[in-house]
Amino acid sequence: MAGIRGRRKRSESRYTAEASRLAARLRQAREQRDLTQEQLAVRAGVCVSTVRKIERSEVVEPGYFTIVAMAKALGLSLVDIES
Structure with a gap:
């Protein structure tokens, strides 16, 4: 598909509410663990800017493996993050 690059803009995504819930859950889990x-970022093997952007809901559709890595680094399953 020519002309389509990168992730959708926040205003174009249908997952804005989910991104906000994900951001809150990840931030809460990180803070509960005093990280x-x-x-x-080091534990998950991702850039600190990625963690910051996800926690601020700036990345509305983060990569699956990024979320898996962050969840694992926090000792959470994907089900834990969803609830």
């Missing part, structure tokens, strides 16, 4: 965003 900084930097520490979570």
Whole structure:
């Protein structure tokens, strides 16, 4: 598909509410474990900017494997994150 690059813009996504819930859940789990965003990023093997953007709901449709890595680093399952 020519001309389509990258992720959808926040205003174009149908997952805005879900992104906000995901952001809150990840931030809450990180803070409960007394981890900084930097520490979570290292444990998950992602950039700290990725953690920050997801926690601020700036990434509306984050990559599946990024979320799996962050969940694992927090000791959570995907079901835990969803609830």
